[in-house]
Amino acid sequence: MHELSLVKSLLSQVRSIVVDNKSESAEEVVVEIGPLSGVEVELVRSAFNQLSSELNQSGTTLTIHEVPLVVRCLDCGCESEVRGFVFRCQHCSSGRVQVIRGDEFRLVSVTLTESPVNA
């Protein structure tokens, strides 16, 4: 499963952020998933639940932001959101468009749990 390996590398990324910041764990992890990423949101959720409990990181909440698919028109320069996978400029109807957002699967932020102050 594609999502499982993505989430695995996501969690190791999170782990190193936690370690680098001398924290104990991450409270929340925020990722962005675009419609062209080829990643299923529900599969990411279940992979995250499975892996985070295996890695004793089950206290971490996963928040997924689904980003819209946005194209830029090569004719008029306008940016428009693609709906229903119709790749066309919504301003001039040109079909010469370039995807500028929507193919990402990326880590946006990590909220660390406050580590207890060591005297």
Ligand SMILES: [Zn+2]
């Ligand atoms: Zn246009």
